[in-house]
Each structure stands twice: as structure tokens, then as C-alpha cells.
Amino acid sequence: MTRPSWAPEGIDLDRPSASRVYDYFVGGMHNFEIDRELAQMIEKFTPNVAETMRANRDLLRRCVRFLTDAGIDQFLDLGSGIPTVGNVHEVAQARNPEARVVYVDIDPVAVAHSQAILDGNPLATIIHADMAQPDSILQDPEVLQLLDFDRPIAVLLLGVLHFVPDDADPAGAVAKLLRVCAPGSYVAITHATADGQPAEVLEAQKLSGRTSTEIVLRGHDEIATYFRDWTLLEPGLVQLPLWRPDNPDEVVEQPERSGAYGGLARKD
Structure with missing residues (x-):
């Protein structure tokens, strides 16, 4: 196949990428047939998976709009994937052209694609790093x-x-990241869960092993601990569609079908 300009040399186009699969699910254009084939396999087990991915992206937009309007002008986005289709820098800089964004991803495929996309934007960049090793990010x-x-x-x-296994101590990594933040800072978290999910979700989880990033599903109470002692804003840690929807009257039935929780907290 012809290599597009946004796919730098060295990127294997014959192996699916978790970042490009996600890009496909949210309606992006930075994916290949091999990614779409894996996405379609996952959809056979969980037909609502695209809805879940879009719910996560929609929450991101709502959250960044809220934060920018609250005066936040700098963002550290960890596990960012490929920054297309209304990602952080687009939403934040549309409201504040001086907003600064650093994306972080462990996937070299996502990083390479992102570097090509962000070329020419001096206030947005991406680094290749593992969020489970926060010191390397902060330095x-x-x-x-x-x-x-x-x-x-x-x-x-x-x-x-x-995407961070228990033995990599995700809670400890989050604690280090939050410890260095100034008062008035915020942390936003969304996390996949098995709570209220049918058995097919677990089958789809196995397919994530086809990429380099297998999914670990966690429960509400465990996810809530990641916010530490920061003040959780209303409506708390809830299913994605329930977090400050643009139109509360249009919230989907069975919001638990999103398969994930989301919340935002402030450091007082």
C-alpha cells in the first residue's frame, strides 16, 4: 500500500495499532485496513464498543471545555494516542490560542503519527514515555x-x-504525577470497567491482546482511589454519558453500556 504522509517511515503498516484502532472507532482517518479488521472483530463481541469509544472522546471534549473556561491553560495528556478528531489541543486552543498541551504515549506508532500531525504547532508536542514511570515524564x-x-x-x-497492569503500580504512578501539581490543578480520569457488563466484554478484552496493550478492567471503588484526596467534582465518578452531558435530556438509556467510568477532581 502507499504510505500516507502522516505515517512516517519505520511504522509497521502490517500490524494493528491500538491507537489506530481507537482512531477508527471515534471516526478518525488515521488508520489502516489491518486496524479496521481488528476493530470489526472486537465489534462482533461488543457491538457497543464504538459507542463506548465515542463516549470517552465526547467526555474529553466536555472536560477540556470546562477546564479551559475555568482558566486552565496547560494540559498534560497521558496515553493520548493519535491526537485527531477534536483532541485536547484542538478544543483548548479553539477557546484559548495560548493553551499549551503535552501529549504522552508509550506506543511508538502513536508518537510517530502524532509528531507528523503536530508539526508546526509550537504550543503542542508529544513525547514517547511510559506513564507507569512518571519521573521520566516530569523530567x-x-x-x-x-x-x-x-x-x-x-x-x-x-x-x-x-492499559497499565497491576504489577506496574498504576496507583503509585498517578500519586507521583499529582504530587507535583500546584493547588488549583485538576485531574480527569476515565477507566474501563467490568461493572454491569455482559460476559462478551471479557471476550473482547482478550482481543486487545492482539495489540501491544491489553486492557485491565477495574471496579468503581478501585478507580475512585486514583483521585487520592483531591476534591471530586459533581457528579462524581459516573458512567461516561452521565458526566456533565451537553444536553441532560438526551442521555442514552442504560448509560452503563459505555463500559467505563469518568470523573474530574481538583487539588484544593
């Missing part, structure tokens, strides 16, 4: 160049912690 020169941790910042952990 990265590009992070320190764009972000000032002495001022309020938004840490975004949207759809990433369920």
Missing part, C-alpha cells in the same frame, strides 16, 4: 519547556489506566 525537557508545574495544570488520564 523530560519538552515537558519542562511547555508546562509550568508551579501553576495550575490539568492532568488527563482518559482511557489509559486500564
Whole structure:
């Protein structure tokens, strides 16, 4: 196949990428047939998976709009994937052209694609790092160049912690990241769950092993501990469609079908 300009040399186009599968599910254009084939296999087990992915992306947009309107002008987005289709820098910079965004992803495929997409935007960048090793992120020169941790910042952990296995201590990693944030900072978390989900979800989870990032489903109470002692804003940690919907009258029936919880907390 012809390699598009946004797919740098060195990217294997014959192996599915979790980032590109996600891009496909949210309606992006940065994916290939191999990614779409895996996505369609997952859909056979969980027909609502695309709905789940879109619900996560919709929450991201609502959250970034809220944060920007609250005066936050710098964002650290961990596990960002490929920043297309209304991602953080697009939403934040549409409201505040001076907003600064650092994306972080462990997937070299996502990083390479993102570097091509962000070329020419001096206030947005991506680094290749593992969120389970927060020290390397907090000491990265590009992070320190764009972000000032002495001022309020938004840490975004949207759809990433369920890719961190228990033995990598996701709770400890989150605690380190939040410890350095100034008062007035926020943390947003979304996380896949098995709560209220049918058995097919577990089968679809196995398919995630076809990529380099297998999903770990966790329960509400465990996910809630990631917010530490920060103040959880209303409506708390809830199913994705229930988090500050643009139109409460249009919330879908059975919001638990989103298969994930989301919430936002502030450091007082």
C-alpha cells in the first residue's frame, strides 16, 4: 500500500495499532485496513464498543471545555494516542490560542503519527514515555519547556489506566504525577470497567491482546482511589454519558453500556 504522509517511515503498516484502532472507532482517518479488521472483530463481541469509544472522546471534549473556561491553560495528556478528531489541543486552543498541551504515549506508532500531525504547532508536542514511570515524564525537557508545574495544570488520564497492569503500580504512578501539581490543578480520569457488563466484554478484552496493550478492567471503588484526596467534582465518578452531558435530556438509556467510568477532581 502507499504510505500516507502522516505515517512516517519505520511504522509497521502490517500490524494493528491500538491507537489506530481507537482512531477508527471515534471516526478518525488515521488508520489502516489491518486496524479496521481488528476493530470489526472486537465489534462482533461488543457491538457497543464504538459507542463506548465515542463516549470517552465526547467526555474529553466536555472536560477540556470546562477546564479551559475555568482558566486552565496547560494540559498534560497521558496515553493520548493519535491526537485527531477534536483532541485536547484542538478544543483548548479553539477557546484559548495560548493553551499549551503535552501529549504522552508509550506506543511508538502513536508518537510517530502524532509528531507528523503536530508539526508546526509550537504550543503542542508529544513525547514517547511510559506513564507507569512518571519521573521520566516530569523530567523530560519538552515537558519542562511547555508546562509550568508551579501553576495550575490539568492532568488527563482518559482511557489509559486500564492499559497499565497491576504489577506496574498504576496507583503509585498517578500519586507521583499529582504530587507535583500546584493547588488549583485538576485531574480527569476515565477507566474501563467490568461493572454491569455482559460476559462478551471479557471476550473482547482478550482481543486487545492482539495489540501491544491489553486492557485491565477495574471496579468503581478501585478507580475512585486514583483521585487520592483531591476534591471530586459533581457528579462524581459516573458512567461516561452521565458526566456533565451537553444536553441532560438526551442521555442514552442504560448509560452503563459505555463500559467505563469518568470523573474530574481538583487539588484544593
